[in-house]
Amino acid sequence: MQEDFRLIVDLVLVLAAAAGGGLLVALLRQPVLLGYLLGGMVVGPAGLGLIKELIQVETLAQFGVAFLLFALGVEFSFAEIKKVQVISLGGGGLQIALTILITALVSLVVGWVSSPAQGVFLGAILSLSSTAVVLKCLMERNETETTHGQVMLGILVVQDLALGLMLAVLPALDQPAETIGLAVVTALLRISLFAGGAVAAGIWLIPRLLRLLARTESKELFLLGVVALCLGIALLTEHLGLSIEMGAFVAGLMISEVEYADQTLTYVEPLRDIFATLFFAAIGMLIDPVFLWQNLELILGLVALVWLGKFLIVTPLVKAFGYSLKTALLAGLGLAQIGEFSFVLASEGQALGLVSRRVYLLILGTTAVTLVLTPFVLRLVPSFFNWAESVPWLRPYLDADVPKEVASDIPIQGHLVVCGYGQMGRNLVRLMQEHGLPVVVIDQSESKIQQLREAHIPYVYGNASSLRVLETAGVDKARSLAIALRDPMSTRLCLKRALELSPELDTVVCANKDQDIELLYQLGAREVVQPEFEASIELSTHLLAGVGLALPVIQQEMQQIRSHHYLELRPERSPAQVSRELQLAARDMNSRWYRLPDKSPLADMTLEEANLRYLTGVSLIAIRRAKGEEVDYPDATAILQTGDRLLLVGTTEELAAFDELAKGEVAIHDENMLCHWMTLGVNSPVVNQTLAQLDVFTRCSVQVQAIRRDGKFFWFPDNNMNLQAGDLLLLCGAYPALNQLQQLLSVQGVQSIFPVLS
Template sequence: MLEDFRLIVDLVSILAAAAVGGIIAGLAKQPPLLGYIVGGAIVGPTGLGLIKELVPVETLAQFGAAFLLFALGVEFSFAELKKVQKISLGGGGLQILLTILVTTVISVSVGWVATPQQGVFLGAILSLSSTAVVLKSLMESNETATPHGQVMLGILVVQDLALGFMLAVLPALDRPPAEIGMAVLYAAVKIGLFAIGATITGIWVVPRLLRLLASTESQELFLLGVVTLCLGIALITEHLGLSIEMGAFVAGLMISEAEYADQTLAYVEPIRDVFAALFFAAIGMLIDPRFLWENLDLILGLVSIVFIGKFAIITPLVRLFGYPLQTALIAGLGLAQIGEFSFVLASEGRNLGLVSRRVYLLLLGTTAVTLVVTPFILRLIPSLFNWIESVPSLDRWFQPGDPPLEVSEHVPLEPPIVICGYGRTGQNLATLLAEQNVPVVVVDQSESAIQRLRESGTPYIYGNAVSIPVLTRAGLDRARAMVIALPDAMSTRLCLKHALEISPELDIVVRANQYQDIELLYQLGGSEVVQPEFEASLEMASHLLVKIGLPTVQIQRQVKAIRNSHYMELRPEGTIGESSQNIQAATLGMNRRWYRLSLTSPLLGNSIASANIRTLTGATIVAIQREDGTQINYPNGGTTFNLGDSCLVIGSVEEQTMFDLLTKGEISIPVLPLSVLETFPEAIVEREVS
């Protein structure tokens, strides 16, 4: 078969295998990248043998890693990198050094390697985590903007940059210390010069180039120019002995500060996804299933050592830099694998004679297994914390009790409006309220956000908005209202719940990042839940309806009705199963439990409002399943309890205990005034799903 035609057949085979594997993984509710890796292993040289030449496919797969990191650079930006600069530079650097040091000491002591240089090489391989797998998993779960997501990406960026040092120093490892020092110095000079050149290019060249491309008004030319820029810088870094992936990431950072960053990302994403699938499939092709099976015990032992060791190094480091224990644990679990760039180091080390073929294959097998296992671990983390919350002896360690790191000098004396989260929404709100001379206090845990608040003179609390001491210091007990505009759903829910524990009657406006969270946030006590995409649709529709001549009063009435219905008309229509799955997904990271009401339960015949459940127990009912199988998702206050009902309740261990006592009649239900009961008339339609 002609070589050119062979490459086409190989590409078609690998993309088809990746597509089939991704589809099967999706049907099995697993991450698609797992299907890509398995698909590559099946058609690779050690599987069915449909693909025999790996070099051309691996070369194309590098484009996948390059485009993945290019898109990361465009999305991440220097501004985002500054938010976690301390943990990324300090924590990431310490993590690499500690991993190399610990690995060298252990491997030399137990005889895994013959020389300290080989131990350093092994430590360098183990110190790298998988940017591609972690980034893909965070994107699929929409967690790239969360605190743990930012921490992990910041550390991964430093690891990727360190690859250039490692590749430069690697050939000198078996030489005298003086030559190793010169190699390190040479690598530092190269990276420093490249950084200076990249900064100059990013400031003076890239914005002008993008404006020139955009002025052609041709999507094809814009895409061609951006791809050329990305791969051109990637080739420069490869020529400097750093890595193609590092150059692509830096190219993305350059574009991230330009005005056409969003347009660039929209054009590149389809290409990125195709080549990323090829990249993960190429990783799968490196796996030798027979070698894995023959050395399964040894490889599983190595995988366990890697996960435990890296977790034990990363978790304390993240905690040391002032992040909550939960964030530290998630980062430790999420980064406790060996990265795809370790393949590059391992291959180079084998060529230099630093490792034997057997050790090389063991490294490949261990790395591949950790990459496959990582998406499962990241998806199991919410369930892990759900279990931890149900164990009182463990739960007390995870209570968000971190004090404020800093409090501004000019906290208003009069009742303020507390804004949690100083992203774009928080900044706009603070500006608008300040123009009306309304006192505000902003709560945020990003150093860059706090610096902007210092410069603007806006009162702030530097700390985790989920922490009860931080919220207390913000003055919730005397606040006029509160706004929650945090980047991730978990922090939003916990912040809302803890705020109402401090001030049960507080008027709280919450931003729902996803429409699936709207009802849960209302159920947890939010006074108003705003969904940005739905609000944009309403504003655009209002403008258009005014233009075509509809009365303004009629438009406002319709918009108000949609908001009062919690955007029900705008939500995608879902099946019963999807509705139930949304509840399961929304409450996944929360302590939840089903309770079946007994024949003698005092709740029978009472409504949720008349039972005064939230005030008496602090728990929240998010679903009621009737005896005939019908289910009421997010029941309102007028929903009554019937014989045979089962209630899905979320709350802390103490709140669950109090609810259990209430269902058994060990806590009496007070008689509420008629005015309260009339707030929830029977005319309210229950959202029953049969």
């Protein structure tokens, strides 16, 4: 076969194998990168040996590295770093430095490397985490806007930026030990001169060139010019003694701040994806599966060592920068793997002779395994925290999200709390202020808090899903709560914890996805708004009015759609899909399946009669009947039956309270007895008195069955227990007695927060 045609056949084989491997791992819900490596292993020399022109394929694969780095430079955003600039620059820089230092010392002591330069190189490889895998996991779980998501992305951006510097300094590590210092300094000086030239070109030359190309209105010419620019600068850096990868990255940075950056990235992405696939498949062709199998024990040990080491470096760093332990743990687990760009460093290091063939294969195997493990670990993390929050001595450490700053003019009561100061939150605040209503905003973005400071709007700087932050914002004394957070998980937790503080709070919630609508209603939201559906309603209103329909009729129809929770607008999903989505959402919260005991007093009661959320705090979001029928998001008319399995969401105390209620260990209201929640006012004279000191309950034949304090339940409180301001008292007795007690205690400063149950 002719050599040039053989190369075409090899390229087709490699791309087909990569596509097949990518499809396989995608079906297994793993990063497609692993499929590309697997495809390369299958057709490579250590596999079926189908590839003959290996050197030529590897040469073409270098285009993949160049386009990967170029696209990374174009995507690089200083705005992303600015959101969490302290932890990004400080924490990210320290993480890289500490990883390199510790790895170099350990590898020298253990004997993995023979020189400090090799130890530094190994540390550089281990210091990088996977932007692609972590970002994909965060996006799948809608956690990119969470605190831990922003911290991880900020550190990853700094790691990606450091990659360019590593590639530039890497050739200097190949110098003799006595001249390595001079070589590094020379390399850094060369980088500085090149960076100065790049900045000048990025300001005066590149924008004009891109405008000229764009003026032709030819997509092909624009793409050709951009590719020529990328590869031309990459070759220039190679000629200057730096690396092609460094040049491609700098070329991307030169374009990143130009108005045509997005257009450039759109055109280049298909080329990047194809050649990057070729690069990772070429890496796979170098992996020997027999070697991996023979050294499996060693590789798994290295995986454990790498995972533990990076976790122990990242977690304390994030905690030291003022974040909660929970955020630090999440960031430590999320960044513990080795990234895909480590393959680039490893390939360059092997070419320079910094690592042996055996060490190189061990690096590849260890990196691949850590990439496989990352999605599994991040999926298991919520379950771990649910368990940890059930352990009393661990809970205070995990719920340590305290307000970082509180405005001095925050209102005390009767105000509106807005969680999230994005575009929707800003509009809400402006409209409320136009009507003279007091508002408090909760946000955890430094830039948003600065906007609030400048606008003199009362704020709480912190995580809106934290119980302590919500307490500081005065949610328990607020008139209403609006939740406009971009992260669904934070939205659910914020709603759940706000209702723990004030079960009758008027809450309106923005649902980011239509799948969340019913769940948010089930968790206690008074109103749920879905922006896309609302836009559809407004467009329909305009169009129907335009064709002559009466406006009152249109408004009535649209209000009916809202009252039905947008059911007419939602895409149809099978019961199995609804059940799967429900259980995925519940898995991220503290939930459990509970079997209703035989002869439970709750049996044959409707959910409205049982009043579970008010009596125990739990939310019932699914029922599985004994005959196999499943009722997802049951409404108030759903009847509980003996043998039902109930999917409950709530804190450990709330679940325990429900267990006692279901077993009949505490009373519930029936024809002869009612249970009624009342809140103890701040100025009440009974504050700081014990139940034993008060005979008012005995005189009225009313029993204090429970006290709810700071979201925790105290069932059948001891007579020596002190009453505190803000306590919710569960009073049970006959209707006349409860009514009499309400009037009596109102004089003493106790206000009812619920209408008397009837």
